Structures are given as C-alpha cells and as structure tokens.
Amino acid sequence: MKFPRLSQYRTGGTSQHMKVGIPLPRTPDGRVYRFSPNENAYPRHFVIGNVVASVGLSKELRVRMKHEPHTKQTVCPYSGIVADDDAFIHPDDVKAALEIVKHAAAQDMQDAVSDIFRNAFKGSSSVKGPIRVTTDVKRSIPKPKPRFSRQDLMRKLVCDHCGRDYGLFAIGLFCPDCGAPNLRLHFSREAELVDDQVSLAKGIETEKEELAYRLLGNAHEDVLTAFEATLKAVYFYGKAQANVSPPKVGNDFQNIDKALRRFAELNLNPFAELTDPEMAALLLNIQKRHIIGHNLGVVDDKFATHANDAKVGETVGLVGADIQQFAAIGQKVVDGLDAWLCGSPSPTVNHSPLLMTIKEPTVDPDDPKNLRALDLQLSLLARKVAVWVAEHCTDGSRGFVDASKLRKEFKDNSEVELEEAVAELATDGFVEISHFSGGGLTNFRPLLDLYLTFDGPAFGRDPVADTVTVTELALARPDSVRGEELLAQTGWDLRRFNPIFEHIAAQIPDRGVRRYLGTKLSVSSLHLLAEDRVQLKRFVARLKS
Numbered sequence: 001m002k003f004p005r006l007s008q009y010r011t012g013g014t015s016q017h018m019k020v021g022i023p024l025p026r027t028p029d030g031r032v033y034r035f036s037p038n039e040n041a042y043p044r045h046f047v048i049g050n051v052v053a054s055v056g057l058s059k060e061l062r063v064r065m066k067h068e069p070h071t072k073q074t075v076c077p078y079s080g081i082v083a084d085d086d087a088f089i090h091p092d093d094v095k096a097a098l099e100i101v102k103h104a105a106a107q108d109m110q111d112a113v114s115d116i117f118r119n120a121f122k123g124s125s126s127v128k129g130p131i132r133v134t135t136d137v138k139r140s141i142p143k144p145k146p147r148f149s150r151q152d153l154m155r156k157l158v159c160d161h162c163g164r165d166y167g168l169f170a171i172g173l174f175c176p177d178c179g180a181p182n183l184r185l186h187f188s189r190e191a192e193l194v195d196d197q198v199s200l201a202k203g204i205e206t207e208k209e210e211l212a213y214r215l216l217g218n219a220h221e222d223v224l225t226a227f228e229a230t231l232k233a234v235y236f237y238g239k240a241q242a243n244v245s246p247p248k249v250g251n252d253f254q255n256i257d258k259a260l261r262r263f264a265e266l267n268l269n270p271f272a273e274l275t276d277p278e279m280a281a282l283l284l285n286i287q288k289r290h291i292i293g294h295n296l297g298v299v300d301d302k303f304a305t306h307a308n309d310a311k312v313g314e315t316v317g318l319v320g321a322d323i324q325q326f327a328a329i330g331q332k333v334v335d336g337l338d339a340w341l342c343g344s345p346s347p348t349v350n351h352s353p354l355l356m357t358i359k360e361p362t363v364d365p366d367d368p369k370n371l372r373a374l375d376l377q378l379s380l381l382a383r384k385v386a387v388w389v390a391e392h393c394t395d396g397s398r399g400f401v402d403a404s405k406l407r408k409e410f411k412d413n414s415e416v417e418l419e420e421a422v423a424e425l426a427t428d429g430f431v432e433i434s435h436f437s438g439g440g441l442t443n444f445r446p447l448l449d450l451y452l453t454f455d456g457p458a459f460g461r462d463p464v465a466d467t468v469t470v471t472e473l474a475l476a477r478p479d480s481v482r483g484e485e486l487l488a489q490t491g492w493d494l495r496r497f498n499p500i501f502e503h504i505a506a507q508i509p510d511r512g513v514r515r516y517l518g519t520k521l522s523v524s525s526l527h528l529l530a531e532d533r534v535q536l537k538r539f540v541a542r543l544k545s
C-alpha cells in the first residue's frame with residue numbers, strides 16, 4: 001500500500017519502515033517550543049526563534065560561548081547543559097507530531113479503501129437478479145490537518161553574543177544557541193522596564209501623588225525581585241555544578257548578610273566589586289523595600305538607624321533617582337556574576353543592548369505578504385495561487401475556481417506553471433482536482449485546509465482563534481447546534497463562518513453532521529452526543545494550549 005500523504009514527511013527509511021520528520025508548530029511570532037532534557041532545570045520550558053541580529057563575532061565574545069553559534073546543539077538556558085537539538089523536543093510537540101502522522105495515515109487509508117471500491121465496481125451497476133448493488137464510492141471530504149497553538153513567553157531576549165531570539169519563563173543564565181552567559185542581559189531588560197515605570201510615574205500630575213508613589217513603590221519592588229531571583233538562580237547553578245542538591249533558601253537573598261553566607265559556600269563574593277557608598281546604598285534600598293512592603297512606607301526604629309535623614313513615623317521618601325540607582329548597583333553585581341559563570345567578563349558591559357543592529361525584516365517585492373514564512377513545502381507561486389483562491393471565494397463553501405480569472409491574474413505565468421502550482425496544492429491537501437472532467441486548471445476547488453491556512457494572509461485574521469470562538473459558542477448550546485443561529489451570533493459574513501463551522505464538524509463523526517443541499521451553509525447543523533462534546537472540548541483545549 002502507498003502512503004502519499006505520510007510520505008511527504010519522509011526523511012529516510014523504506015516504504016515499510018518509514019522515518020518521518022514533522023515540522024514543529026510555531027508561536028505567533030515564529031518561535032518553537034523547547035524543553036530541557038535536564039529534569040532539575042526548572043522550569044525546563046523555553047521558546048527559540050530565529051537569528052534576528054547581526055553581531056560581529058570577536059575573540060572576547062567567542063571565549064564566553066559554549067560552542068560555535070547556530071550549530072545543531074542547544075544549551076539549556078536554565079542549567080547550562082548542552083545536548084543535540086533533538087534532546088530538547090517538547091512533549092507537546094511529540095503529541096502534535098503523533099496526531100499529524102495519525103491524520104496523514106488515516107487519510108491515506110481512506111483513499112486506498114475508496115480506490116479499491118471504485119476499481120471493484122468500475123462500470124458495474126448490477127440490475128440482474130433480485131439484489132441491486134449501488135456503487136456509491138464518492139470520496140468523503142478529507143479531514144483538515146490537526147492544528148496546534150503555541151504561545152510566546154513573556155521574557156523575550158536577543159542574545160548580544162550571537163543574535164539569537166528566544167523567550168524564557170524565568171531568569172535564564174545562558175543563551176540557548178551559543179551558550180554564552182546572558183544573565184546581565186536579563187537583568188538589564190528588567191532595569192529597562194523599571195526605567196519605563198519611573199518615567200510613567202514622573203508623568204503623573206501632582207494631584208495624583210499617591211498613585212505616583214505607588215508606581216515608584218512597584219518599580220522599586222521589581223528591582224529587588226529581579227535582583228533576588230538573579231542571585232538565587234546563580235547560587236542554585238553553583239550548587240548544581242558542585243553536585244549538591246539545592247537547600248531551601250527562603251528569603252535569604254533579600255538580605256545581604258545571608259546572601260554573603262550563601263555565596264561563601266561557592267567561594268564567591270558577589271558584592272566584592274561594590275564601593276562603600278554603593279554597598280551602603282544597596283543596603284538602604286533593601287531596607288526601604290521592607291518598610292514600603294511591610295510597614296506601608298512608615299519609617300520604623302530600625303530603618304531610622306540606616307538612613308540619617310529619616311524620622312520615625314514619617315513616610316519613607318522614594319524618588320525615581322533612588323530606583324535607578326538601585327537598579328544600576330544591582331546591574332553591577334549581576335555583571336560580576338555573569339563573568340563568574342564563564343570566567344571572563346562580557347565585552348558588552350558598556351553597550352546598550354538597544355544599540356545592537358536588529359536585522360530589519362526585508363520585504364521581498366516578489367512576496368509582499370511574506371508567504372515564504374509559512375512553514376510549508378509549497379513553491380511561492382502555489383502559495384500565491386492559494387491566497388488568490390482564498391480571496392476570491394465568496395462564501396467559503398469550497399466552490400470550483402474560475403480558471404479564466406485565475407489565468408488573467410497570473411498572466412505572467414504559463415499554463416504549465418499554473419497547472420503545476422495547482423498540482424502542488426492538491427498534493428498537500430489544499431485543493432481537490434476533479435479528474436473526471438479532465439482535471440488541470442479548469443477543474444479544481446479549495447479544501448478546508450486552504451481556508452484554514454491562507455485566510456490568515458488573505459484577510460489578516462486567525463482561523464484558529466475563530467475556530468475556538470465558534471466551538472465555544474456551539475458547546476454553550478444543548479445537543480443540537482444550528483449553523484444559522486451561530487452565524488447570526490458571531491455577526492460574521494458567510495465567507496468567514498463556513499470554513500470554521502466545517503472545521504468543527506470535521507472533529508466529530510459524520511453521523512452528527514447534517515448537510516442540506518440548497519442552503520448557504522456547507523454544514524447546516526451539528527447533533528452532539530456526550531462523546532462528541534468531549535471531543536470538542538479537547539479540541540478547544542488543544543487549540544488554546
């Protein structure tokens with residue numbers, strides 16, 4: 001038996017023992033999920049994107065890296081271990097790949113069975129004898145490929161050593177590409193955000209003094225939180241390097257004396273480079289944090305001994321400059337720790353990461369919609385034809401394409417080129433060619449996957465988000481779901497609604513799907529049994545995960 005759909009993913013092996021490679025689903029910004037193979041590297045999950053900045057590789061930068069950038073190995077940003085890219089596959093991507101393979105194999109089987117029946121009954125319409133055999137071997141509509149949603153993470157960074165874009169859940173120590181310490185980059189990103197908060201507070205009018213004070217209080221707290229998290233991450237890394245399981249540290253890193261004792265276990269004094277006035281300012285700021293956080297900003301005895309100008313019972317003063325100074329001292333400490341991680345200081349210490357040349361996304365005049373960025377095997381022409389088909393379909397109900405209009409639009413391409421583009425789309429399940437009436441350009445129509453993939457670039461909307469919306473509306477109803485009612489509820493036009501409702505219908509068995517000829521909807525209604533509702537709930541969960 002042949003597996004044409006499955007074979008598209010084939011990377012090796014034989015037709016009996018096929019080895020397949022499935023492209024990873026991407027986040028809206030084009031990053032893929034990664035998962036550290038190190039069980040102790042909490043939280044393990046991170047996302048990795050493209051190389052987006054050009055950084056001139058100097059000797060000083062290279063010496064801090066774990067290996068040459070952009071190789072087939074990944075570095076765990078949380079623990080620093082290095083392994084082949086394949087070791088970092090996220091469990092969600094394994095599940096997704098299995099579903100994609102299952103879908104391709106099932107569609108191949110379905111086609112093979114239809115072919116067997118079609119050949120068996122070719123030309124036969126037996127009317128001899130009492131039993132009449134009707135040969136209804138109409139191919140059922142292929143089910144759309146499974147789709148998965150992937151989310152970007154809050155902490156987005158671009159490595160200032162190799163230009164790789166990535167995102168983390170928590171403070172990371174290393175760039176996942178080149179392995180250079182990125183600790184100071186993390187902290188300076190936090191400091192930038194704090195700077196923004198300070199500017200925001202400065203812009204508030206004087207009558208809203210309390211609001212400004214609170215904003216500054218939050219910014220001040222953010223500096224300490226980032227500072228504490230960074231110290232803790234480095235301490236845990238040091239313990240792991242010494243093969244010691246991390247002890248409970250509580251709030252130790254909010255207190256300079258306790259932090260010093262912790263780091264002494266690693267023969268390290270993170271504050272060694274600070275001058276006396278810097279050390280005093282650091283201590284004072286940590287005390288201030290305590291007063292603002294736990295004493296509503298009212299000065300107590302202990303604080304009054306630290307700060308000469310503070311009187312017991314008064315509100316502790318907090319100005320933007322204090323916070324910026326706190327962040328700058330924190331940055332100096334973190335810069336030292338960043339150097340400790342690899343044995344040499346970063347040559348980027350005096351560079352603002354904002355000065356890095358981020359590559360401008362280049363607009364190719366041949367591809368203004370950036371269709372090449374779609375993770376597909378199709379040629380650019382096939383992609384353009386698909387977008388054109390999406391744009392020129394008026395009702396989303398998979399009608400045949402007007403070939404004369406298509407030829408006119410693509411008049412610079414030959415008939416052979418266009419036919420090949422359509423054949424590519426058919427190969428990948430985006431269109432269906434009707435071979436009964438000659439095939440080729442004159443007879444093809446879109447399949448559901450064309451709308452689900454190309455409605456995005458064609459209309460700037462997200463069919464996955466639309467599917468979630470409509471599925472949730474459907475699930476909010478009792479067992480019978482009428483398409484007309486949902487259409488009215490969404491307020492969308494038919495073109496937007498039809499493919500989405502059909503996408504939902506494809507998730508449940510055909511017995512629950514009603515299609516009536518002569519109506520404007522491709523699916524008229526759904527009748528959901530308890531097990532269908534379970535299917536749909538899981539479908540939504542998968543799309544939202």
Ligand SMILES: [Zn+2]
Nearest residue numbers: 159162175178
């Ligand atoms: Zn890097």
